[in-house]
Amino acid sequence: MSEEAYVNKHIEDKIATIEFFHPAHNSLPGNILAQLTDTITEMGQNKEVLVIVLKSGGDRTFCAGASFTELINIQDEVVGEKFFMGFANVINAMRKCPKFIIGRIQGKTVGGGVGLASAMDYCMATKFASIKLSELNLGIGPFVVGPAVQRKLGASGMSQIAIDANSFYSPEWAMQKGLYANVYDNTEELDEGIAALAKNLCGYNPEAVKEMKQMFWRGTEDWDQLLNERAKISGRLVLSSFTKEKLKKFK
Structure with missing residues (x-):
């Protein structure tokens, strides 16, 4: 696996696979x-594509959420709002895409990654x-991803995991709440399930x-x-003294 970050796309049998790493x-x-925003929009407009699969590279973590390196370097509200708008733009691109997007969640997902999965x-x-x-x-809150997460988990499920910010919730819990349609024992079975669904949707x-x-x-x-x-709220809160102190631990 390359250690360089990327967003790749691949089209085969009218199925577009978008992978980020x-x-x-x-x-x-x-x-x-x-890049995710642009690629999702592009594949949504591509007449040769009927279904989109969104996945991440690697075997362990689907998505760790916002980049701490960039969060640490935010010094004003304009830059903060722009950063959080990145998540808003991806979610809105997925929402507006005229094709079904299948999510492949192979491992743990945190923060903004839960927002992606929910969209x-x-x-x-x-x-x-x-x-x-x-x-x-971190003293911020899931403001940008909140609408997408609440749409999938309901207000009760959303508030539960947003308030209990220290805890991981099991895939079974996520499936009961409606985030996951299926939970498999391994990635091989996961990929087989995705391939079958994508083929049917075509x-x-x-x-x-x-x-x-x-x-x-x-x-x-x-x-x-x-x-x-919501991005403006997050862009303001990321500059708070509380959040700045928290982020120092990640330097």
């Missing part, structure tokens, strides 16, 4: 978020794919899929504005 446990700096249309995972919303530990009417996607996401039409407002 970062050597720091698949954390998400601004450039990776921007998938259909998420499949392994028994190692526990989740945690750790933002409150046999459906693209126009029906587009209309269904709009139906599923009804009520989120204000998210362009809402997530921007």
Whole structure:
């Protein structure tokens, strides 16, 4: 596995696979978020693509969330808002994409990674794919990803993991709450399940899929504005003395 961060895309049999990787446990700096946004939008507009699979590289962690390196270096609210808008842009790109996006969650996912998983249309995972919303530990909060997480887990599930920011919640819990559709024993079974689903989805009417996607996401039409407002909150809080002290521990 290369130690260079990347976002790759591959199209085969009308299935587009988008894979991102970062050597720091698949954390998400601004450039990776921007590439994900552009690639998801591009694949959504590609007439040769009927289904999208979103995955990360490596075997252990699906996504560690926001890049601590970039969080530490934020010095003003404008830069902070821009960084958190990176997550907003990815979520909105997934929301607006006219094709179903299948999520492949092979391992633990934290913070913004839970937001990505929540924005998938259909998420499949392994028994190692526990989740945690750790933002409150840093003095911020899951403001940008919150709407996507709450849409999938409900207000009760969202508030539970957001308040209990120290704990990982099991894949079984995530499946009971509706985040995961299936939980497999290993990545081989996970990949087989994803391949079978993606192949089946390719046999459906693209126009029906587009209309269904709009139906599923009804009520989120204000998210362009809402997530921007949430990014401003996070951009302000990341500059607080509380958060600055917390982030010093990660230098």
